[in-house]
Structures are given as structure tokens and as C-alpha cells.
Amino acid sequence: MKKKIITLLLIQVFLSNMTFAGDWSWTRHLVNANNTFDSFTIVPKGDIGDEDSINSDEADIDMLIDSDFGENGNLNDAVLDPSTSQSNRPRLNSKLLKIAVAAGALVLVFPHDQAISDFVQDNTNSVTEVMAFGGELFGSTLPIAAAGAGYIIGLVMKNKKIKKTSILLAKSLLITGLIAQGLKRVFHRERPSSNGSGPYEFHGPGFNGDDLSFPSGHTITAFTFATFIAEYTKGKSKIIPVLAYAAATVGAWSRVHDGAHWASDVIVGALVGHLVTKFILKKHTSKSGISISPYMGPYGGMMVGVSYTGKQIGPVEDDTDSFLFDE
Numbered sequence: 001m002k003k004k005i006i007t008l009l010l011i012q013v014f015l016s017n018m019t020f021a022g023d024w025s026w027t028r029h030l031v032n033a034n035n036t037f038d039s040f041t042i043v044p045k046g047d048i049g050d051e052d053s054i055n056s057d058e059a060d061i062d063m064l065i066d067s068d069f070g071e072n073g074n075l076n077d078a079v080l081d082p083s084t085s086q087s088n089r090p091r092l093n094s095k096l097l098k099i100a101v102a103a104g105a106l107v108l109v110f111p112h113d114q115a116i117s118d119f120v121q122d123n124t125n126s127v128t129e130v131m132a133f134g135g136e137l138f139g140s141t142l143p144i145a146a147a148g149a150g151y152i153i154g155l156v157m158k159n160k161k162i163k164k165t166s167i168l169l170a171k172s173l174l175i176t177g178l179i180a181q182g183l184k185r186v187f188h189r190e191r192p193s194s195n196g197s198g199p200y201e202f203h204g205p206g207f208n209g210d211d212l213s214f215p216s217g218h219t220i221t222a223f224t225f226a227t228f229i230a231e232y233t234k235g236k237s238k239i240i241p242v243l244a245y246a247a248a249t250v251g252a253w254s255r256v257h258d259g260a261h262w263a264s265d266v267i268v269g270a271l272v273g274h275l276v277t278k279f280i281l282k283k284h285t286s287k288s289g290i291s292i293s294p295y296m297g298p299y300g301g302m303m304v305g306v307s308y309t310g311k312q313i314g315p316v317e318d319d320t321d322s323f324l325f326d327e
Contacts, residue, residue: 095275102271106264113199113262117192120256128257135254138247139222143173146225169228172280176224176273180217183272189214193259216261216269222251223273231281248273 109116147170154163188203191213203211226248230241252266261269 095278098271098275102267106267109267110264113264116263117199117256117259120253121259124257131250132254132257135222135247135250135252136218136258137251138225139218139251139254143169143221143225147173165232168281168284169225172224172228172277173221175280176220176276177217179272179276180215180220180269183215184212184217187214188212189262189265191260192256192262199262199264213261214265214268215272216252216255216265218255219248219252219261219266219269220273222248223270224277227274227277228281231278 147166150162150166150169154160154166185207186205188206188208188211190197190199190201190203190211192199194211194213201211202214223245226241226244229244233240248270252270255261255266256263
């Protein structure tokens with residue numbers, strides 16, 4: 001019976017002239033008749049080494065019989081059902097997963113923005129005031145100060161890596177800040193502190209500087225800073241990314257605490273800050289695409305430079321790895 005099974009499998013490979021990695025329904029029927037082997041993997045000659053080859057009289061091919069038998073010699077379910085193997089399992093796109101989670105949170109929170117705001121406002125105390133003050137700094141002054149101080153330290157120490165890392169942080173803050181201001185002027189949502197008619201007042205696109213609640217710019221900045229720190233310390237420290245995202249979360253909460261934003265504002269702000277910063281760092285590593293860089297103008301003002309770099313051929317050296325953990 002074993003010889004008949006092998007002969008049938010050899011004919012299948014010969015006719016298809018391609019790798020046979022298990023036509024599971026057909027193989028199961030044949031193998032169960034003999035109740036001996038787990039699975040067959042048959043490939044054209046030359047695809048596996050001579051040590052693993054078994055020469056056959058029926059056809060000039062190599063056959064490798066897997067030895068993953070069950071305890072009683074029967075086929076395992078994992079072998080019979082290819083959907084249980086890791087190679088056949090669908091892989092989640094982390095970016096889409098984050099968007100889906102944020103969208104789900106937004107759907108749950110948006111109808112209750114007023115209730116959440118009232119709850120936070122009714123439970124403020126001296127401790128929450130201190131926490132909110134620290135969180136607000138993480139989403140405003142601290143990231144800008146870190147970029148500026150890092151650049152100055154790089155100049156003084158003549159450390160090109162510190163300088164470039166600081167410039168990249170400043171670029172990330174600038175780009176996400178511009179996105180924040182653009183979105184604010186598209187929606188013109190009234191703030192909780194505006195004494196308007198509630199959280200669902202959107203006045204649409206315009207250029208005035210009023211009613212700029214959606215999304216939260218401080219939260220975008222906080223999560224830009226946290227994502228930047230997390231990406232540059234990834235694989236080198238487990239606690240620093242956690243602390244960075246925790247600080248950003250406190251920064252987001254502080255905006256609701258201070259009556260400056262609705263809860264849905266900070267959810268969208270967190271998503272924008274995180275994903276845009278990840279995109280910026282990825283594009284920076286590839287050394288291609290549109291580059292937006294801040295620089296000082298001739299009269300001391302902050303200017304923005306825009307340039308385009310085509311894709312480079314060959315390996316790209318990233319010289320802006322984290323300087324925090326250099327050996």
C-alpha cells in the first residue's frame with residue numbers, strides 16, 4: 001500500500017512539474033488508507049540536498065517524507081489542516097490595527113464627550129492639578145526644549161549624531177504641528193471652555209483662530225515626542241518607551257482636565273502624532289521622498305525648507321541612530 005501511495009504522489013508531481021507541499025484533502029484520503037505517515041513534501045530534483053534525497057524508480061525526482069508523526073502514527077491535525085500552520089495564518093497590519101483601535105475608541109467616546117468632560121472636571125484636586133501641569137509640559141515646552149538643547153549640545157560637543165537626531169526631532173514636531181493646525185482649521189470645533197452649545201459644534205473650514213478644539217495639538221506633540229523616544233530606544237530599553245507613552249497619555253488627559261479639549265480630540269491627536277512620526281522616521285531612514293526641515297532665517301526667524309530626494313541605489317547608512325545608548 002505504501003508503494004502505491006508513493007507512486008501516485010510521484011505521478012502528481014511529474015504532471016504538475018511544480019512543488020507539491022500537500023494537497024491536504026487528497027493526501028489525507030491516501031494516507032489514512034495506510035494510516036502510517038504524517039505528510040509528504042515532494043519537490044523537483046535539485047531542490048533539496050543529496051543527503052535528504054530518496055531516489056525512485058518511477059520518476060527522476062527527490063522525495064522528502066516529513067517525520068512529524070503523531071503519537072499513534074496517525075496524521076496530526078496541524079498537518080492535515082494547513083490553516084493551523086503559521087505560514088498560512090494571516091498577519092495583522094500594525095498600522096491598520098492601531099487605526100481600528102483608535103476608531104473603535106472614538107466611536108465609544110464621541111457620544112459621551114460631555115459626560116466625560118463633566119466627570120473629569122468634577123474630580124479635580126491638588127494632585128490632578130500637578131499631574132496636569134506636568135502632562136501639559138510634555139505636550140508643549142519639553143519636546144521643543146529637548147530638540148533645541150540637543151542641538152546646542154551637539155554643537156558644543158561637535159557630535160554630529162546628537163545634532164542630526166535633534167534636527168530630526170525638530171522636523172517631526174514641525175510637521176505634526178503643521179498637520180494639527182491644518183486639521184483644526186478644517187473642523188473648527190468649539191472647545192469645552194468656550195461656553196458654546198456642547199461638544200458637537202463644528203463650524204467647518206476657515207482661517208480664523210477661534211474654535212480650534214479638534215484635534216488636540218498638545219496631544220499630537222506629546223505623542224510625537226513619545227513615539228520619537230520609543231523608536232530611538234526600541235530594542236535598547238524596555239522601560240523608556242513605556243514611560244514615554246505614559247507621559248504622553250498624561251499629557252492627553254491634562255487637556256481634558258484643563259477644559260481645553262474633549263476626549264475625542266485627544267484620541268485623534270494621539271493617533272495622528274504616533275502614526276505621522278512613525279512615517280517620518282521611516283522615510284528618514286529610506287533617505288528618499290519629500291523632506292521638510294526647519295532652519296533659522298537671515299533675520300533670526302524660523303523658516304521651513306522643502307526638498308525632494310530620489311531613492312538611492314544600494315544600502316543606505318542611517319547615521320542618526322540613538323546616541324543615548326552608544327557604547
